[in-house]
Amino acid sequence: xxxxxxxxxxxxxxxxxxxxxxxxxxxxxxxxxxxxxxxxxxxxxxxxxxxxxxxxxxxxxxxxxxxxxxxxxxxxxxxxxxxxxxxxxxxxxxxxxxxxxxxxxxxxxxxxxxxxxxxxxxxxxxxxxxxxxxxxxxxxxxxxxxxxxxxxxxxxxxxxxxxxxxxxxxxxxxxxxxxxxxxxxxxxxxxxxxxxxxxxxxxxxxxxxxxxxxxxxxxxxxxxxxxxxxxxxxxxxxxxxxxxxxxxxxxxxxxxxxxxxxxxxxxxxxxxxxxxxxxxxxxxxxxxxxxxxxxxxxxxxxxxxxxxxxxxxxxxxxxxxxxxxxxxxxxxxxxxxxxxxxxxxxxxxxxxxxxxxxxxxxxxxxxxxxxxxxxxxxxxxxxxxxxxxxxxxxxxxxxxxxxxxxxxxxxxxxxxx
Numbered sequence: 185x186x187x188x189x190x191x192x193x194x195x196x197x198x199x200x201x202x203x204x205x206x207x208x209x210x211x212x213x214x215x216x217x218x219x220x221x222x223x224x225x226x227x228x229x230x231x232x233x234x235x236x237x238x239x240x241x242x243x244x245x246x247x248x249x250x251x252x253x254x255x256x257x258x259x260x261x262x263x264x265x266x267x268x269x270x271x272x273x274x275x276x277x278x279x280x281x282x283x284x285x286x287x288x289x290x291x292x293x294x295x296x297x298x299x300x301x302x303x304x305x306x307x308x309x310x311x312x313x314x315x316x317x318x319x320x321x322x323x324x325x326x327x328x329x330x331x332x333x334x335x336x337x338x339x340x341x342x343x344x345x346x347x348x349x350x351x352x353x354x355x356x357x358x359x360x361x362x363x364x365x366x367x368x369x370x371x372x373x374x375x376x377x378x379x380x381x382x383x384x385x386x387x388x389x390x391x392x393x394x395x396x397x398x399x400x401x402x403x404x405x406x407x408x409x410x411x412x413x414x415x416x417x418x419x420x421x422x423x424x425x426x427x428x429x430x431x432x433x434x435x436x437x438x439x440x441x442x443x444x445x446x447x448x449x450x451x452x453x454x455x456x457x458x459x460x461x462x463x464x465x466x467x468x469x470x471x472x473x474x475x476x477x478x479x480x481x482x483x484x485x486x487x488x489x490x491x492x493x494x495x496x497x498x499x500x501x502x503x504x505x506x507x508x509x510x511x512x513x514x515x516x517x518x519x520x521x522x523x524x525x526x527x528x529x530x531x532x533x534x535x536x537x538x539x540x541x542x543x544x545x546x547x548x549x550x551x552x553x554x555x556x557x558x559x560x561x562x563x564x565x566x567x568x569x570x571x572x573x574x575x576x577x578x579x580x581x582x583x584x585x586x587x588x589x590x591x592x593x594x595x596x597x598x599x600x601x
Contacts, residue, residue: 187573188586190563191595192545195468196431198592202419202438203229203583204253204412208374210277211351212381212410213237216246216257217284218355219385221407226254228412229583232576236275240267244281259407262289269295269326275580279307280348282330283356286319292330296323313340313353317360337362337401345370345481350397351378357399358387366397372482373442377413384408416442417488418582419464421557423447424492425589426466427455428499428565433592434465445485446493449475453496474502474539479510491517491558498526499565500539508533517555520548524562524570545570553581560585564594573601 204227214237216223228234230253238248238255245263249256265285272278272295285292297307311321311328316339319332337360340353350370355378357364369375371393379392385408388400419438426433427450440447440460447457447464454469474497479487487510497504498521508514515535518528523546527538545568550556556578563570572578575598578585586596 185573185601186575186598187571187601188560188575188578188596188598190545190560190570190572192563192566192568192570194429194564194593194595196426196429196433196564196589196592196594199434199436200422200588200592201436202414202422205374205377205415206231206233206581208377209234209412210237211280211355211374211378212412213241213255213257214280214284215355215378215381215385216241216259217244217262217281218288218358219405219407220260221258223257223259223407224254224409225257226411228253228255229415231583232580233275233277236271236278240271240278240281243268243271244285265289265291265293267294272297277348279310280352280355282310282314282328283352283354286314286330286332287335287356287359290332290334294328296326296328307348309342309344309346309349310352313342313349313366314356316340317353317356317364335360335401337364339365339367341367342369344368345395347372347374350375354379354389354397354399355382357401358382358385358389358405360401362401364399364401366399367395369395369397370481371395373413373416373439381408381410384410414438417486417554419443420446420486420489421492421561421582422588423450423457423464423466424489424496425561425564425592427453427468427472428496428561430468430470431592432465432467434459434463436463438462438464440464445483446489449477449485449493453500472496472500472539474500474504474537476505478507481510487514488554490514491554492561494518494528494535494537495521495558495561497537498528498539498543498562500537503536503538506535506537508535516551517558520551520555520559521562523548524566526562542567544568547571547573550574550577553577557582560589564589564596
C-alpha cells in the first residue's frame with residue numbers, strides 16, 4: 185500500500201494544469217449506454233473510479249478503448265443489465281447505470297451501494313423518481329431491480345437537491361414517452377456538462393443549471409463526442425495550496441465561474457486572487473484572516489472543499505466557524521489535523537477552528553477523498569515531515585497530485601509502505 189511523505193514549509197510557486205472532472209466523467213461514460221454505436225469522451229482523468237467505471241461498462245457488454253485520456257465506448261451491444269456488488273461497493277457512482285439501462289433495455293439490476301464514510305447518501309430519491317416515470321422497483325437480496333416496458337414522462341420533485349438523482353432521472357427521461365419535469369433539481373456544473381452531452385445525442389433538455397429541468401423524450405439517441413469539463417474541486421484544492429504556503433500559483437485549465445463561492449471566501453481570508461476565464465493566480469498572505477463558511481449545494485460553498493478550507497483556517501489569525509450542511513459525517517479529518525497541532529472543536533455539524541501559528545508534521549491517516557486532500561495541504565504548510573497513509577482515497581479523485589505539487593516546488597513523494 186502506498187503513502188505520501190511531505191517535507192513541509194516550502195512556498196509553492198509556478199503553474200499547474202487542472203485535469204478533467206471525475207464527477208462529470210463518470211455520468212458521461214455511463215450515458216454511452218443510452219445509444220448503440222461508438223461514443224468518444226475526452227479529457228477523462230486517470231483515476232481509480234474511472235478504472236472501476238471501465239470495468240463496469242465492460243461487464244455490461246460495452247467495448248471500451250482508452251488512450252491519452254480519451255475513451256471510445258462502443259455500446260452497440262448490451263449483454264447484461266446487472267451492476268454487481270463487488271464493483272458498486274467500491275464506487276457509489278455505479279448506481280448511475282440505473283437510468284440508462286432502464287431507459288434503453290427496460291430492465292436494470294444494480295447492487296445497493298451501502299454505507300459511505302461521509303454519510304448515508306441513500307438512493308431512495310432516485311427510486312421514487314423512476315417510479316414517477318412508470319418503473320416498478322423491487323429490492324431483492326441487496327439489489328435494486330427496476331423494470332419498465334416503456335418509461336412515461338412525469339413530474340418529479342426531489343425533497344432535497346440530489347446530483348446523482350438528477351443525473352439518473354435526466355438520462356432515463358431522455359427516452360421516456362412524453363415530457364418529464366424535474367423540480368428541485370441539482371444545479372451543479374456537472375449536471376450542465378451531462379445535459380450538453382445528452383443534447384449532442386439528440387435529447388431535448390431545457391433548464392440545465394437551474395432547479396427545474398424539462399426533458400422531452402425522443403425515440404432514440406445517437407453516439408456523441410464530448411470533452412469533460414475541468415475539475416472544479418481539484419482547481420479549488422490548488423488555489424488553497426497556494427494560499428496556505430504563502431505561494432504564488434497559477435491554476436490553468438479551470439473555469440473561474442465555477443470557483444466564485446471559494447474565491448469570495450479566499451479573498452475574505454486575505455488571499456490575493458487575479459485572473460479570469462480559464463486561469464486564476466493566487467498569492468498567499470503572510471497571515472490568514474479567519475473566515476466563517478457554510479456548505480450548501482451549488483452555487484453555495486461546496487462540501488467537497490470544506491476539509492481543504494478547514495486546513496487553511498487552522499493557520500488563521502483567530503477563530504472561524506465551519507458549518508457542514510450537506511453530509512452528516514464529514515468532519516473525520518479533524519482528528520488527523522489535531523494530530524498536527526490544529527485547534528478544532530466539533531459540536532454536531534459545526535466546527536470551531538482557532539488558528540495556530542504553525543502546524544507540525546505527523547503520521548496521519550486519510551479517511552475519505554477530500555479528507556486526504558486536506559491532510560496533503562496541511563503537510564505542505566507544516567514544519568518537518570508528514571506521512572499520509574491510506575492514500576487510495578486520494579487516487580479516487582486526484583490525478584497525479586504529488587507530481588503536480590512537485591512541479592510547484594513541493595518536497596513530496598509517494599512510497600510503498
